Amino acid sequence: MAGILRKEAFDIPEGVIYLDGNSLGPLPRGVGARMQDMLSDEWGEMLIRGWNGAGWMDQPSRVGDSVARIIGAAPGSVVMGDTLSIKVFQALAAGIKLVPERRVILSDTGNFPSDLYMAEGLVGLLGQGYALRTVAPEEVLGATDDSVAVVMLTEVDYRTGRKHDMNAVTRAAQDAGAVMVWDLAHSAGALPVDLAGSGCEMAIGCTYKYLNGGPGAPAFIYVRPDLADRVEPALSGWLGHRKPFDFDLGYTPGQGIERMRVGTPPVLQLTALEVAMALWDDVDMQELRTASVALQEQFIEEIERDVPQLTLASPRDAAVRGSQVSFRFAEGYAAMQAVIDRGVIGDFRAPDIMRFGFTPMYLDSGDVTAAVKIIAEVMNDDLWDQDKYKVRSKVT
Amino acid sequence: MAGILRKEAFDIPEGVIYLDGNSLGPLPRGVGARMQDMLSDEWGEMLIRGWNGAGWMDQPSRVGDSVARIIGAAPGSVVMGDTLSIKVFQALAAGIKLVPERRVILSDTGNFPSDLYMAEGLVGLLGQGYALRTVAPEEVLGATDDSVAVVMLTEVDYRTGRKHDMNAVTRAAQDAGAVMVWDLAHSAGALPVDLAGSGCEMAIGCTYKYLNGGPGAPAFIYVRPDLADRVEPALSGWLGHRKPFDFDLGYTPGQGIERMRVGTPPVLQLTALEVAMALWDDVDMQELRTASVALQEQFIEEIERDVPQLTLASPRDAAVRGSQVSFRFAEGYAAMQAVIDRGVIGDFRAPDIMRFGFTPMYLDSGDVTAAVKIIAEVMNDDLWDQDKYKVRSKVT
Structure with a gap:
């Protein structure tokens, strides 16, 4: 094209x-026909066998790879699932464990409220002096000091469209010893993103906006490949287990980004999203x-x-x-x-x-x-x- | 019928x-036709206006009410969303806050592994002596002592079909001062459940098994009505906020069960599920x-x-x-x-x-x-x- x-x-x-x-x-346009096929030929015909036979089980990683290309991430570094709010929680919970001696999550007042709410819920759950600190967007660089465990920002402001300088902010966060988490809700499919180039530790985003995945399309999470085997999943669901179908009683995290999977993936939503992502190939x-x-x-x-x-x-x-x-x-x-x-x-x-x-x-x-x-x-x-x-x- | x-x-x-x-x-049978209508007449035609115009925003509560009837819960006490694993986390995190002086989550070795993994993730995140204690199913009653904050069990064993006595276990948990959380994955749509009668504090379950909601259909959560305005949502997403579209910077929990909503609901999955739930009306x-x-x-x-x-x-x-x-x-x-x-x-x-x-x-x-x-x-x-x-x- x-x-x-x-x-x-x-x-x-x-x-x-x-x-x-x-x-x-x-x-x-392709979603309707694909969805009919999926319903009749996969769910209807294959029934439970669709998990392997129709590739449902691999869909979160397969679709993740197509999102990865749009946001400048390597194949195998992005996985789909849950909602963006859950992915915020997941990234923050993993981030604070990477900097165990610190207690502050730093964000800005231009962030989407749900991101701030999820951070508030996490620090409330943790207690022990954990806190969310929120400053004006233009004050983020100055506020990134050695009390900060995680800086979590949305690159593009949902109201005004103001864009952070991803590289500069990431550098400031890392220079201060903090972990950087970017929310790409208004970036993925909207503008070039170079996640790998930025060096940020984690990123999250949604797929129902510029990526056209449909109402309630699943979210994504990226973990920098060198960290993916080190992050501790607080939302340690069975599909993030190394061997989910061994049904061990204890959790062993899966390899790399797979450990950020949680529960059973939303196959209908992923099927629609996969059609939408094909439009981005070229x-x-x-x-x-x-x-x-x-x-x-x-x-x-x-x-x-x-x-x-x-x-x-x-x-x-x-x-x-x-x-x-x-x-x-x-x-x-x-x-x-x-x-x-x-x-x-x-x-x-x-x-x-x-x-x-x-x-x-x-x-x-x-x-x-x-x-x-x-x-x-x-x-x-x-x-x-x-x-x-x-x-x-x-x-x- | x-x-x-x-x-x-x-x-x-x-x-x-x-x-x-x-x-x-x-x-x-009705899912295919309904999905085509939803895609063309709602997503396609109404676009963003579908959130109000097609009732997408109320779907989690509306479908929740149809699930409530199947599990003996009052209308307005169940809401849909996320995966069962996330709902386990949400219920446990709310449960331990109700019994702040205790540190133990009690479960059994017959529980579905993901329930145990999610509990493991939560206690690992919390530190401070929080622990998951797992005993054999037949030892649960004896193990429910005054160290236990939350008892979390799946009513029906996923391998053997063995069924706990919901009323007896709930009573034992509550007599010991613990909060009772039931996982109804293999109960909802499988057998009569009298959640209200049991008096348990919370319950969770999935809808892709006996309720025929399709691969990746969303989960549900129940909170006993007298507690619904008291539980603290750790997964405090914007759609659980009292006024999500005011975009306040701080979180105020919604009324009743609504606060257990988290992020944007999976409209395609809920649309399929709503067709499936209509089969249960009579x-x-x-x-x-x-x-x-x-x-x-x-x-x-x-x-x-x-x-x-x-x-x-x-x-x-x-x-x-x-x-x-x-x-x-x-x-x-x-x-x-x-x-x-x-x-x-x-x-x-x-x-x-x-x-x-x-x-x-x-x-x-x-x-x-x-x-x-x-x-x-x-x-x-x-x-x-x-x-x-x-x-x-x-x-x-």
Whole structure:
């Protein structure tokens, strides 16, 4: 396939411009047929024999390898499973054991709340002076001192798209003797990531955003290969055991990244994800980044020209921005509902962020122009200022 | 629907007698069509709006209620998510916080190894003298003393089908001041469970066995309603937060059982499971138990009559047996392969257990007779004694 754009690979509804692939990627066309085959020929026909016969048991590692390529990790260093929140817990629990004399997990206020909640749950469970320290994103480098066991950050801020300097922060963490854990939720499939090059100890991420794995698609975890046989899995489930089917009473960790598996893998979700990952086989991540930045720059320019009542919340410099653009507007929730009603799907993040994701696999420059035209109409004619848009729903 | 038998609701291959529904239930016929609709009309068409519009966000509680009915729990006391291994960890971590002055988790050697591994991981993470104590199943009552914080047992032994007395063990645990956690992996959908009546504090289980939710279907967790607002979630993910979409930086647990949700739910798996659970709407669990016991008794009688070289490994008394029958045979692995090759699907558990599950929704007395005939042929003609059956594969 030449180039990055492959609209025909996705089932996007007529009349929709989808700027929310940073929250839930659209349906890859091949998923439906593959899922039917999987249900009838594998679950239906092979029944329990599917675990070996249909390769279900190896799926977490096989799909992990396809994710590894996207994030600059070696084959065999990534495995799929659980949710991102569980993977945060798993990475943090392994990280603190690598630096047993320290008690602090350092993160920032731009991190996705669930990452902070999971850290809070872990330190609460541990007691003994363990604590989560949270600073502003720009203060992370200065806050990384010799009390810190683990630095855990999301590379790209979920609200603003602000991007950390992965290499610089990793170096600072390691210079201070801490373990570095990166959350790649808004990075994997969004921009080039060079995990191996960064030297970070662990990374985690999800696959339902830019990787288009579907609602509730499983998470991934990466452990630096030289550490993979050393980390102690606190979530020591049977499929991370060296020999799960020996049914030993005691736990012996599996080899390498396999030990980060926990329970029975979600085969239906992995089957959908595997179809989605095949779309990445020939994607050059630098080329994708160039296309993503071009769409974002065009969007910022056209919005600032046509809709001046919106205030850019994302960094203006594309070099420190992920693959999304956010604008502030006091009535952003109502405004986003009105925009969505007209077929431009972005989302809203409290208190006032209108968020738009850019995904060059299924968006081109014409889509950006068409989206801005609709947003301008809604904003300039105050179409959002109606009761039906102003009721704040539970999920936004 | 009259009676329990509903073979037409399942897609079981021609020529197969499926005695492994205790490991992975067969495909309910409605799953394929529902999955296609979900993919095209929900993920495809609604995209991110499916979280509210298609009810994905409420699915873990909605499906939880349908599981609750099967296990004698009140609506609103069960929620779905994660894997059973993660749910073990979650229940144990909540349990030990309820009895902060004690340090012992008590289990038995008949427990499924992953339950023990997860407990091992938790006590290893905690340090401070926390320990897992494991005794023989028949010694549990005597071992429940005032050092024990949590008693965690699987009601039905995965190898032999031996069943604990849920009420008696719960009472003993609580009399000793411990918290009782039941794993219902081989109980839910297999026999009547009266969780509320037992008074146990927590329970967990999986849905891919007797509940037919499909490979990797999510687990469930129950918390006794009077405790649900008191338990401290160590796996404090955003969807267990009181207001996940406020994106607060600090965690506030959700109301009741909702706090046991962790990350983004696996919508595809839950969609399949929801179809499977609909088959239980009119099932009377006492009637199911009567049918299950009748099939098991017939199987034991016919095997002992026709295949005397197999030795019963399950309790002979149906009152203390789940919904499976196991026999010991030194070359059980090879024998089971040969039996499977002839269309009778059971499974093998090391070192010598040939395991057969009985599921009266899609098995009748004619199936039992036909299965025994094939097993007798294989065993009496030593058909298992060929090289092709004697190589032990990775997954058994």
